[in-house]
Amino acid sequence: MRIVACVKAAPEDSDIAVKPDRTLDLSRAQWKVGSYDLNAVEAARQVADQVGGEVIGLSVGSEGWSGSKLRKDVLSRGLDSLVVVPGDPDADSFQTASALAAAVGELGGCDLVLLGAGSSDRYAQQVGNQLGALLGRPTLNQVDAITVDGDHVRVERLLEDGVQVVDVPLPAVLSLTSGINTPRIAGMKDILAAGKKPVSEVAAAMPGASARVASLLAPEQVDRGRVVVEGDPAETAQQLAQFLTTL
Amino acid sequence: MTEAWIVVHDLDGGNALARSARALAERVVAVSVGAGGLADADLTLTVDAAPGALVEAYAQPVAALLAARGATVVAFAGDVRSRLLAGQVAAHLGVGPTNVAGVVSTAPLVVTRLAYGGLAVATDEITAPVAVLVLEPGAVTPSDVAGQGAVEPVDATPTAGLTLVETRPKGGEQVDLTAAKRVVGVGRGFAAEADLDLARAVANRLGAELACSRPISEGVGWMPAERYLGVSGATIKPDVYLAIGISGQIQHLVGVNHAKVIVAINKDKNAPIFQQADFGVVGDLYQVLPALVDAL
Ligand SMILES: Cc1cc2nc3c(=O)[nH]c(=O)nc-3n(C[C@H](O)[C@H](O)[C@H](O)COP(=O)(O)OP(=O)(O)OC[C@H]3O[C@@H](n4cnc5c(N)ncnc54)[C@H](O)[C@@H]3O)c2cc1C
Numbered sequence: 001m002r003i004v005a006c007v008k009a010a011p012e013d014s015d016i017a018v019k020p021d022r023t024l025d026l027s028r029a030q031w032k033v034g035s036y037d038l039n040a041v042e043a044a045r046q047v048a049d050q051v052g053g054e055v056i057g058l059s060v061g062s063e064g065w066s067g068s069k070l071r072k073d074v075l076s077r078g079l080d081s082l083v084v085v086p087g088d089p090d091a092d093s094f095q096t097a098s099a100l101a102a103a104v105g106e107l108g109g110c111d112l113v114l115l116g117a118g119s120s121d122r123y124a125q126q127v128g129n130q131l132g133a134l135l136g137r138p139t140l141n142q143v144d145a146i147t148v149d150g151d152h153v154r155v156e157r158l159l160e161d162g163v164q165v166v167d168v169p170l171p172a173v174l175s176l177t178s179g180i181n182t183p184r185i186a187g188m189k190d191i192l193a194a195g196k197k198p199v200s201e202v203a204a205a206m207p208g209a210s211a212r213v214a215s216l217l218a219p220e221q222v223d224r225g226r227v228v229v230e231g232d233p234a235e236t237a238q239q240l241a242q243f244l245t246t247l
Numbered sequence: 248m249t250e251a252w253i254v255v256h257d258l259d260g261g262n263a264l265a266r267s268a269r270a271l272a273e274r275v276v277a278v279s280v281g282a283g284g285l286a287d288a289d290l291t292l293t294v295d296a297a298p299g300a301l302v303e304a305y306a307q308p309v310a311a312l313l314a315a316r317g318a319t320v321v322a323f324a325g326d327v328r329s330r331l332l333a334g335q336v337a338a339h340l341g342v343g344p345t346n347v348a349g350v351v352s353t354a355p356l357v358v359t360r361l362a363y364g365g366l367a368v369a370t371d372e373i374t375a376p377v378a379v380l381v382l383e384p385g386a387v388t389p390s391d392v393a394g395q396g397a398v399e400p401v402d403a404t405p406t407a408g409l410t411l412v413e414t415r416p417k418g419g420e421q422v423d424l425t426a427a428k429r430v431v432g433v434g435r436g437f438a439a440e441a442d443l444d445l446a447r448a449v450a451n452r453l454g455a456e457l458a459c460s461r462p463i464s465e466g467v468g469w470m471p472a473e474r475y476l477g478v479s480g481a482t483i484k485p486d487v488y489l490a491i492g493i494s495g496q497i498q499h500l501v502g503v504n505h506a507k508v509i510v511a512i513n514k515d516k517n518a519p520i521f522q523q524a525d526f527g528v529v530g531d532l533y534q535v536l537p538a539l540v541d542a543l
Contacts, residue, residue, distance in 0.1 A: 013363045013497055022262055057405050093334070094343030121363055122477065126344055130332025133306065138408035140303075141331045154412065162471070165412040166301070179465035185276065210343035210375035214357065218367050223506055225525035230516065236528045237538030242455065243526045244543070247487055247508060 001148070001170075002052035002110040005044040006100060007037040007074055008066025010121035012087065012125070013191050018218040031064030033074050036116030038183035043146060044114050045078030046181065051148050056107065057082040060099045061089030065127070075194035076186035082199045083107065087206050093208045095124070097130035102136065103203035111151070115174040117142075125175070132173035140166060141175040249353070250274045252318040254309055254336060255282055256302040256328055257476050263288040264324045267382055269390035271320055271353055278312060280305045284398035291396075294403045303331050306406035306418035312340030312401060313377070322380045329380060337379035344379040345371055347386045358386075363429055365478040365501025365539065384425075385482065395502075421454065430485045432503065433475060436492015436513065436532055440469045445536040446491055452543040458483070460493050476502035494531050495520025513534070 003050045011029035011238075019025050021087070035085040057079040065071055065084050075082055104110060113135075115128035125141065132139025144163070145156040157164040158177055167173070186194070229236045251272035255261030260281060264374060265287035268275045277288040281296025294305055311323055313336065323333035323344070337344040348368065356373045358380065373380075424430060431442055431450040442456075443521040450457050457474065464475040477499045488506035492513065493499060500523055501507065503509065511524040514531050521527040528535055 011363075013366050016363060016366055018366070024363070048325070065474065092343040094338065094341070097338065099341075120478070121365070123361070124344070124346060125330060126334040126337075130333050130343070131340040133335040133338035139331070139335065140409070141334075142327045155334040156301040157327075158472070159417075162414050162416040164301075164414050167410040167412055169408055177465055178461070179468065184464075189284045207341070208374075210379075211345060211371035211373050214372050216362060216367050216369045222524055223508060223524075226521065226527070227525065228516070228521055228527040228529060232533035233530050234542075236530055237535050238542045239529050240512075240535075240539060241542035244487065244489075 001048060001051050001057050001112065001197055003044040003048055003053060004104060004107070004110045004113045005040040005055055005059050006113065006115045007033050007057050007059050008089070008119045008121075009042065009061060009070055009205060010034055010119055011057060013120060017038045022217040022220075024216060024218065031070055033070065034118075035114060036118055036120070036178050038077060038116070039178055039180055040079050040114040040116045041074065042181045042183040043176055044112075047112065047148055047192050053111075054080045056080065056101055056110070058085070058100060058107075060085045060087050060091065060096045062086040063089050065215070066195035068195070072191060072194040073186070074121055075197045075199075076190040077184055079197065079228050084199065084201050085204045086126065086201060087204070088164035090121070092209050092211065093124040093130055093207060094210055097127050099204040100127065100131050101134040103202045106202045106204065109171070113171075115173070115175045117176060124195075128173055128175035131193055138168045138172040139174070140168060140172075142177055143174045143210045144177045145176070146180075161215060163203070248273045248378055250276060250318075250320070252276050252278065252313060252321045253288070254278045254321060254323055254329070255285065255334055256280045258282045258285070258330075260324050260326065261285045263389065264322060264382065266389035266391070266392055267387045268322045269392055270350060270387040271322065275394060278309050284396065285394065286396045287394040288398065289395040291398050293398055294401055294402045297405060299411050300405045301409050301411055302328055303335065304409060306332055306335035307339055307406050308335045308403035311338070312403070314340060318360055318377060320378045320380070323382055324380050325383050333381050338378065341376050341378055342375035342377050345373065347382050350387050361478055361501065364496070364498040366497045407452055415511045417471075419471055424456055424458055424474065424476070424481045424483050425487050426429070426457040427483065429453050429487045430458050430483055431455045431489045431491065431505075432458045432460065432493055433463055433470075433484050434460040434493030435451065437463070440467070442533070443469060445532065448540045449489070449536055449543070451488070452540055453487075455487070455489070460499050478502065488518055490524070490537070491521050493520055494518050
């Protein structure tokens with residue numbers, strides 16, 4: 001089976017500084033693969049190990065992939081290869097899905113496309129939903145379990161009020177929950193092997209954006225007391241209890 | 248007259264969305280997939296969903312219907328099914344949907360959305376020919392103007408593919424954390440599910456609701472999804488929020504930073520939660536919580 005796992009490199013949010021005028025300073029932010037994208041990589045690897053096949057990582061936006069560290073990191077976690085589609089990493093979900101759809105075509109198609117619950121920067125939760133529509137394939141979000149059964153997969157989908165069990169014919173596009181699996185931590189061997197895995201580029205056109213970003217600002221900060229006590233648990237608990245009863 | 252469209256798949260959620268959509272336009276027209284007519288919309292185009300069909304199978308015909316009727320603003324609710332419908336309908340219309348945290352103006356249509364896990368708020372002017380919006384809870388103030396409630400049945404053929412095998416309804420309670428005055432939040436500082444009883448004892452003493460960080464719900468499944476707080480979960484505005492064994496990542500804080508008072512217990516004195524807390528205890532929750540129950 002040929003499985004595509006979509007991953008996005010985005011600036012690590014804990015490295016993003018807020019300037020006094022509330023605009024963001026991204027200059028010192030490391031690029032990182034979104035933590036939920038790793039669920040897609042892990043799920044793809046598990047399916048491939050179970051039924052045989054290859055796992056291709058596919059990412060729109062080349063900026064974050066320029067260094068070998070990030071490439072090695074994601075390749076060490078279960079991908080067989082990585083394909084990068086140059087383009088604006090801050091593209092909206094339709095732009096990204098359009099580029100991914102074109103890239104999947106360039107790669108000669110696949111049986112299953114897996115995506116995480118959402119990217120760490122935009123978290124639109126829509127790239128998979130839109131990609132599935134563009135490819136004209138069965139599509140689901142919030143997939144919490146996948147079992148391959150011949151020409152289809154049986155999935156469990158987490159809804160607000162229950163769990164749906166759905167049979168999905170292949171090829172299909174599935175967006176996963178963050179709880180579907182625990183992404184593996186790569187060992188030394190995996191990291192060494194990752195350096196030898198192929199990384200390539202595929203060009204794909206992107207449509208225009210659906211919105212113009214007028215501003216991007218951190219919210220006003222609330223001033224907090226920031227009293228911190230430390231020491232004997234009985235004593236600090238007593239201080240906390242006192243604080244709570246004054247409210 | 249300005250017109251906003253909504254696409255719905257259940258009656259209660261649909262009527263609530265119709266009231267919200269009235270903040271976007273004078274007239275609200277609904278496409279209802281399998282949920283019948285909406286009293287709170289002015290007109291509902293009703294699609295008879297085939298028994299056992301997934302509502303999402305109607306994305307393509309719904310998009311065609313919206314295009315044929317010249318819809319320029321289409322709103323969806325934020326539940327799992329509506330989100331998938333929104334993304335698919337938008338793709339068929341050739342546009343990207345926006346997750347709306349707030350509406351700045353309707354002409355031009357300017358909305359806000361969260362970015363970088365809630366670290367920032369982006370203000371977007373929608374430039375697409377059709378604005379597809381997913382209204383997050385609290386994005387707009389619902390109107391109490393009554394709808395006309397007219398109904399017009401329409402034909403639609405679902406796209407083949409997905410087969411619903413079964414639906415297992417989720418047991419358990421419905422919670423509304425947004426109304427709670429006091430909330431105790433638990434995080435991965437708890438080593439085992441049974442240990443949550445320590446937090447429950449504190450919550451009982453304080454008359455507080457129990458909530459959690461996302462990994463406690465989606466990761467280990469110790470708490471239902473409606474009890475996790477944050478950018479992708481519930482947003483609360485209690486008088487007091489007590490975070491126990493929660494590191495205080497931005498994605499979590501966004502859901503709680505409207506609390507009047509934030510209190511934290513964490514064994515790591517460098518945990519980011521202390522930067523956002525009014526009162527913090529550095530300590531092992533396994534020692535502090537029993538002592539706190541005694542002290543309360
Ligand atoms: C796109 C995206 C969306 C997300 N949305 C959300 C969201 O909506 N809500 C959310 O909560 N998270 C969300 N997350 C996850 C978020 O980034 C954090 O991973 C998560 O909030 C961390 O949960 P935690 O604080 O419970 O766990 P951790 O970060 O692991 O923190 C555990 C804390 O417990 C402390 N601790 C450990 N043992 C003890 C002890 N014995 N006594 C006292 N303290 C102890 C540790 O010092 C640590 O600070 C999202 C992530 C992404 C990428």
